[in-house]
Amino acid sequence: MSSFEAIDALLASAPEPVPLPPAGQRRRLREDVGLSRAQVARALGVSPSTLGGWEAGRDPSGQTREKYAYFLRQAEEKIRARATVAEDDAAQADPSAPVQEQEADGDQDLDQEQDQAELAEPQPCVLCGLPARYAVAGYPQHLDPTECNATVTTVTVPTPTTTDLAPDTDPGAGAAGEEPPARRPRPARPGADDRGGVRLAPVGRRVQAADTPDLIGQAVAAALAEHSGDVEAATAALVKRAIPDAMALLDATRKGGRYDIVAHPWLPDILRKKTARGADEIWEARPKWTRPELPPGEHQVTALDINGAYLSALKTWLPLGQLEHTSGNTHDRRRSGFHLITPPAWEHQAVLPNPIGARDEPGPVWVGEPTLRQLLRLSGPKYGLCDPPVIHESWTSGATETLLEKFRILLKDARDKAISQGDEVTLEYVKAMYSKFVSTLGESNYNREIYRQDWMHLIRSQAFANLWMKAFKAYDEGLTVVRAMGTDELHVIGDWRAVFPEGRAVTEVKVKDTYTLTAGT
Incomplete structure (x- = not known):
């Protein structure tokens, strides 16, 4: 047998993967039989986030694929059987219905009784x-x-119009004398519910005030017990498992939530890395700025540490559905995503960092929602610091600012409690949970439960935008801003305690360093 024949024989013997229905049908099948994502995931031995990825289009493999395919087939059969029973009931109510259809009802009742148990x-x-x-x-x-x-319950999603702009924006912003192009109608999202509106969770499964167990406290207690009270060993063990524990906490906070989290969505090319070790096309507006000149004399500089920068940034506008493409210089505040913009000129570099970040290249750039909203605010009448950016095209989806809010509040409350009680074990554990959650949202080998490259960029961009606003507040209150770096480092000259409260809470700042600078050094 030649090598080519051997290859053909090998390919012929390779097993065919079990077929699965299209992604748009998978979630509908699960919902139509009345099962939650958590219930099905538990039966299949995977996490709810993984199941969400399958419902969004990713395919499982191996034995897991076979089990998932079996579930979907059985669900489809159950739905078909229910439809047949409904038709037979209607036929019984109609005297003119064929006898054969009425007799079939007995078999359906028998099947249904066998599927029920007291x-x-x-x-x-x-x-x-x-x-x-x-x-x-x-x-x-x-x-x-x-x-x-x-x-x-269903809610009707209003069609956005070109007048849905940020309050600080000019609807006619763009080329002089030109009208902005009308927003292109959005195509139907693949897999969206075709019965109208956005499906919400059944009333009985909606989130309650105290339905989330204290997973953080339980994990800390278990780690301390396992390591016989050794604080360092328990902390190291907790930090090591921070990523899966954060995902478990996220799943717990989403039970009964109004919107589902799609763990592995389709993403446009702008969010895909161009090479294995390269980057995608999104610019996060990371600040890396140092004041070029200081006033004459010697100055005492305080380096401030902004507490919980990524934790605070979890409150940002995150897209819910598949990102959809639009063109034109318009912005819909009910949506979130990424925008190709021409940034405005920045004339305040001597006293404030550029809100677009440390970017030297001219021309259009893809930015996230927090960066665009920041520029729109700063160009409005309240600040008047720059011209509005020009939007060329966008990839956006309907969005909410509170998708991760319960997750954020649980982490914040645990952090505050740990600080008040001097509990450094819990504090380091919680810090690792939210920082690693953000850093591994992209295609990370350390977190395969959720691939949300879009959310990672948006949360990071929000953290950078938050730092910029701290810098502006310092400048606006009379402090001299010397440096702004990353998400949490702000150097100032002056009485900063009159501007920022001091402490370890996320609404406070603490001193990282103090040093002396003389103008001209």
């Missing part, structure tokens, strides 16, 4: 959360719809 004790219904006495396909559910409080 529970020894009532358990929470998977649809509404209220006690149910029966299980369907192994999951507690109400058999009578009148007993189930699982009303699914």
Whole structure:
């Protein structure tokens, strides 16, 4: 046998992967049988975020793919059986219906009864959360719809218009005398619910005030017990597992949430690395600025440390759905994403850093939502520091500023409590959780639960924008800004305590260093 024949034989013997339905049908099948993402993920032995990635278009492999394909086939069969029962019920109500269709109803009832079981004790219904006495396909559910409080609410998403601009922007910004082009209608998002509106979680599964267990406290207590109270060993162990623990905490905070998190979405080419070790096309506006000249004389400089920079930046506008392309010099505040802009000229470099960051190259650049919104604010009547940026094209989606809010608040509260109690173990653990969460959101080998390159850029850009606003506040209150670096370093001259509260909370700053500078050195 020749080598070519051997290759052909090998290929012929290779097993074909189990077929899966299109990505747009997977989530619909799960929802139509009334199961949550967490329930299905638990049955398949994966995390809810991984299942979300499969529903967004990524495909599992091996035995996991076979189990997932089996679940989807069975779900489809169950939905088809329900539809048949509904048709037969309608036929029974119609005397003119064929006899054959009416007789088939008995077999459906038998199948349904075999799929039901009475529970020894009532358990929470998977649809509404209220006690149910029966299980369907192994999951507690109400058999009578009148007993189930699982009303699914829909909201109508208004069509954005070209007038939905930031308050500080001029709708006619762009070339002189030109009207901005009308916003192109957005195509339907693949996999979106085609029944109208944005599907929300059933009422009974919506988040409650105290439904999230204290995963942070439990993990710290377990680590200290495992290492016999050795603080250093327990801290090292907790920091090492900070990424998976952060993902578990995120999943816990999303239970019953209004919007699903898509863990592995399709992303446009601007968010894809051009080489294995290269970068994508997004500019995050990272500040790296030092004041070129100081006033005459000797100056005492204080280097301030901005606490919890990435933690605060979790509150930012994050896209919910697939990013969609538009053209034209318009901005919709209800959406978030990335924009190709021509930045405005910055004439205050002598006293303030450029809000576009340390960028020397001229011409258009892709920036994230926080950078664009910052430039729009600074160009408005309140600040009047620059001209508005010119937007050429955008990749955006409907967005919310509170997607990670419960996750952020839990981390913030744990951080504040650890500081007040002098608990350095918990403090280092929490810091590792939010900093590593942000740094591994992209395609990281350390976090394969969620690939959100877009969120990583947006959160980092928000942290840089927050630092810039701290610098402006210092300047506006009469301090001399000497340096702004990264997300958390601000050097000033003057009575900074009259401007910023001192402490370790995320709303406070602490002293990193003090040094003396003389003009001309």
